[in-house]
Amino acid sequence: MEHKPYSGHRAGAAISLFAIALVFTPVTAALAQAYPTKAVRLIVPAEPGGGLDIPARSVAQGLSQRFGQTVFVENVVGAAQQLGVLALVKAPADGYTILYGGSTPITIAGNFDPRPPYDARRELIGVAVVARNPRLIVISPDVKASTLTDFFALARQQPGKFFYGSPGIGHSFHLLTELLSTQAGIKMTHVPYKGSAPANRGMLGGEVQFLIQSPEAVAPFLKAGKMRALATLDHTRLESLPDVPTLSQAGAKDLDFEEGWHGIYAPAKTPRDVLSVIEREIMSLVKNPEFAATMKAMNFVPVGSGMQDIAKRLETEFRVWPEVVKAANIGVSRQ
Numbered sequence: 001m002e003h004k005p006y007s008g009h010r011a012g013a014a015i016s017l018f019a020i021a022l023v024f025t026p027v028t029a030a031l032a033q034a035y036p037t038k039a040v041r042l043i044v045p046a047e048p049g050g051g052l053d054i055p056a057r058s059v060a061q062g063l064s065q066r067f068g069q070t071v072f073v074e075n076v077v078g079a080a081q082q083l084g085v086l087a088l089v090k091a092p093a094d095g096y097t098i099l100y101g102g103s104t105p106i107t108i109a110g111n112f113d114p115r116p117p118y119d120a121r122r123e124l125i126g127v128a129v130v131a132r133n134p135r136l137i138v139i140s141p142d143v144k145a146s147t148l149t150d151f152f153a154l155a156r157q158q159p160g161k162f163f164y165g166s167p168g169i170g171h172s173f174h175l176l177t178e179l180l181s182t183q184a185g186i187k188m189t190h191v192p193y194k195g196s197a198p199a200n201r202g203m204l205g206g207e208v209q210f211l212i213q214s215p216e217a218v219a220p221f222l223k224a225g226k227m228r229a230l231a232t233l234d235h236t237r238l239e240s241l242p243d244v245p246t247l248s249q250a251g252a253k254d255l256d257f258e259e260g261w262h263g264i265y266a267p268a269k270t271p272r273d274v275l276s277v278i279e280r281e282i283m284s285l286v287k288n289p290e291f292a293a294t295m296k297a298m299n300f301v302p303v304g305s306g307m308q309d310i311a312k313r314l315e316t317e318f319r320v321w322p323e324v325v326k327a328a329n330i331g332v333s334r335q
Contacts, residue, residue, distance in 0.1 A: 035095055035274050039070040043099040045084020048075050051133070051196070051214055055262060056100040058294050059130060062285040080168065081105035082117055085265075089123040093267035095274035098127070102262055104172050107317035111325045112170040121318070126310030127264040127275055128282035131300040134234035135176065135260045136244065138218050138227045140209045148230040148250040151210075155186035164188045165199040165208035169330070172259060173199075173212040175321060176233065178328035180212075183253050203227060214260075215240060215299040233259065240299050257316045261303065279306045 042060050046052040056073055063071040076084035085105045091097035106120045118124075137148065143162075145151035155162050166174035169192045181188055191208050193199040196217050202208045204226055211218075211227075215238060221227040222241075231250040232238055235258070248254045264282055266275060285291055286304030295302050303309075324330075 035277050036067050036069045038096065039072060040067065040095070041091075041097045042071050042073050043084050043088055043097065043101075044073055044075050045077070045081035045099065045101050045105060046075065047077050051216060052101055052262070055131065055295060055298060055300060058291065059100055059264075059282075059285070062288070062291050063281060066281045066285060079117075080109060080112075080170065082109050082113075085109075085120070085124065086117045088265060089118045089267055091267055093269035093271075095266065095270055095278060097267070098278065099124075099265040100130070100262060101265065102133070102172070102260075103314060103317055106265070107314055108170055108172060108175065108321050111322055123268050124265050125268045125270065125275070125307070126314055127266050127307060128279050129261055129263045129303045129305045129310050129313065130282060130286060131295050131302050132234065132258065132261045133214055133300055134232050134238055135173070135212050136215050136218060136232055136241070137180075137230045138203070138211050138213055138222070139230055140203055140206070141225060141228050142206070143209050143228075145230075146228075148245075148247075148252055151230060152184045152186055152252070155184070155188060159187045160189055162188045162210055163191050163208040164210035165191045165193055165202045166212070167196045167199055168192050168194060175324045175328070175330075176212050176255075176259060177210070178330070179255075179324050180252070182324075182327055219299070234301070238299065239296065257320060258313065259317075261313065262300075263310050263313075275307065282306075 042056060044053050044056045053073070053075060060071040060073050076087045081101065082105050084099060084101065088097060088099045106124070110116045110120065139145065139151060143151065145154055164177050166177065168174065174190065174192065188210060191202060193202055196213060199211055200217065200221065203211055204221070218227055222229055229241060229244045231247050231252065232244050233247060233255060235246060235254060237244060237246060246254065264278065266278065283304045283306055286302045292302040
């Protein structure tokens with residue numbers, strides 16, 4: 001059965017605030033036809049050379065060719081990616097500032113900041129989903145478990161013995177591990193790091209035995225036998241790792257939503273006709289075989305869906321993450 005691009009209970013009944021945000025003051029068709037008439041700034045809320053920046057630069061190059069105008073990347077780093085989103089919502093709502101990023105600083109950040117610097121539901125809008133960035137469960141080769149079922153069995157027998165790392169408190173990898181632990185009935189000890197690379201070093205140094213990571217972040221360690229992949233959180237096996245099972249194939253419960261994707265965002269008051277141009281060009285770009293091959297080479301799965309799909313995804317995460325934070329009793333402040 002073909003997997004739908006979005007799933008999750010109550011999704012059909014949800015009234016998306018992002019969908020409501022699609023109602024704008026009309027603009028002339030000439031404005032949309034003219035857009036863009038100058039360079040477009042593409043904000044990336046992470047450091048250069050990282051897992052967001054590299055695919056963002058491919059998007060910028062592709063859009064530059066399609067727009068006939070330069071699309072340049074600006075890295076705005078800090079505050080768990082919130083500074084980049086803040087720069088977006090403070091920018092003029094004219095289509096000349098957009099953002100490439102994951103959903104973490106949009107749907108998760110508010111659960112950990114008593115006074116978040118922006119209201120994501122009201123101040124920005126999702127324009128398109130570019131690609132999925134599937135997640136992997138990896139363990140240290142020192143752990144005597146060859147499958148995910150084996151590992152869960154060991155963890156149940158020895159509560160608290162195993163340590164898991166994450167790029168930081170409130171990161172989606174942190175919350176995903178807590179969600180999977182709850183579903184599996186296990187208890188591990190969290191070790192937060194300041195980023196994915198330090199978390200990898202933590203496993204290589206024997207500080208943690210369990211990680212959720214992006215495939216590209218652990219590929220060299222898997223190849224060298226310094227980490228072992230037990231499952232992917234995606235609903236299908238990865239082309240680059242065909243021997244790694246999905247959660248359900250590994251004997252666990254699949255997630256009821258699709259986590260790990262990158263999208264394009266704009267200020268909420270951006271004219272609808274301009275948003276439609278960006279949406280159309282992103283969807284066409286992702287369907288381009290050369291661009292799709294570039295993304296696949298980076299372990300991304302091209303998606304290329306528009307405003308309706310990204311709105312549903314965001315609404316689901318706005319519902320799911322507070323439930324996970326509450327169930328895991330995670331503190332509400334990262335300070």
